[in-house]
Amino acid sequence: MAVKTLTIDDKPVSAREDQTILEAAREAGIGIPTLCQLSGVANLGACRLCLVEVAGVPKLLPACVTLVQEGMQVFTNTERLREYRKMIVELLFAERNHVCAVCVANGHCELQNLAIAVGMDHVRYSYRFPKLEVDTTHEKFGIDHNRCVLCARCVRVCDEIEGAHTWDIAGRGAKSHIISDMNVPWGSATSCTSCGKCVQACPTGAIFKLGATVAEQIKDRTRLDFIVTAREKKQWVG
Amino acid sequence: MGRLRVATVWMGGCSGCHMSFLDMDEFLIDLADLADVVYSPVADPKEYPENVDLCLVEGAVANDEHVELAHTIRERTKIVVAFGDCAVTGNVTAMRNPLGAVEPILQRIYVEAATIHGRIPFEKGIVPELLDRVAPLHEIIPVDAFLPGCPPPAPRIRKMLEKIVAGEPAVLEGDDLKPG
Ligand code: SF4
Ligand code: SF4
Ligand code: FES
16 A cells, blocks of 8 residues: 655654544654544544644644645644634533533543643633433433533444444434434333443443443443454454 | 732632632641731621732622622722632533523422422522523633632642732643543
8 A cells, every 4th residue: 555755743754545644643643632533433523623734725624534645744733723622622511511520421531631631721602501311211321411522432333333323413503412223212222232332432421331420430442442453453452 | 019918709609619728728827928818708808898919709600699799809809710610610500501590490499399388588688589590700700710620629729829929820731620
């Protein structure tokens, strides 16, 4: 496969032509913030946290779904990007009801970590305070829509790794929400195998084990990595 | 700078932020050398005074008395700090917001859920009236600095106070920004 050479933050980098800017940056030790990206499942470009600037391109491009190109000059940490990333995280907090102090994921949450990483000390936008459901009909797990960031990691992990496709996104725009099967309570979703992969994949406190109380829901991504490595490389390690 | 005139205010919060303030232990003694506490739940004055240098506001803005006090604070204070998650985000105090306006919530809590004497408390001029929508402090008045945490850990409060005393920008970073 052809190799492309490019620069990321002025650092010369080479990457396979089928690699994304995000993958090339990570291999070069350059961190780009992400939220919807989850190794082992298809990239979606849903959250826009990974936006980067590319010389000669007026638009900002999502690094997780943009392939490298020969001679590309990528910038991952400009003033403009830092401001947009902060805005995105603030908008995520304003969109639904995040109350970290009483959340199952407090201290183990990717959204909370992003708030710290982008330097968010308050939310400049008006909170929407939508009225949303908590579905605890499943015998082992629950989903709290107040904490969902619509990253669709649960949708992809369930479809692509477990092969059950219990989850989907229904509605449009601000009304988008996660549903199980044909919009039935999770406990009645007959496609669900109760494997728990969505619990591990979910970056926030939205999907959790029943019985977990404040700060108790720690996500263990290594279990997903194990399955993906086993499938792709036929190596049963980890 | 002469002695700092410091106020702390308790709005729609649980007083946990004030507990954490007291948790600064011996730093309070250092602080006493630099500052006078001119208004606070732990001090005598009943009226918010003029010419306050620094005010830490705990709690969200949840009733009409809070709104009025917030404006008084802004008029009479140089540096206003949103002190703790309720002041910064609304936090637990704002968890009633998605349930709608105040009337149905009071009805549910004081009447439907009451086992005896179901009645919504109403004493005009004595019991402040709840707002329909609980707000973080910066939605009501301009705020100069944000001190997150539920409650903010004592070392974090100390860091903020040290920055302000030193005349540095009152901005926290890294893990000191963690809400919750
Ligand atoms: S999901 Fe994360 S950001 Fe949201 S309330 Fe829970 S800990 Fe906070
Ligand atoms: S439930 Fe979790 S994994 Fe699914 S979309 Fe919401 S935040 Fe993402
Ligand atoms: S990580 Fe690239 S768009 Fe979400």
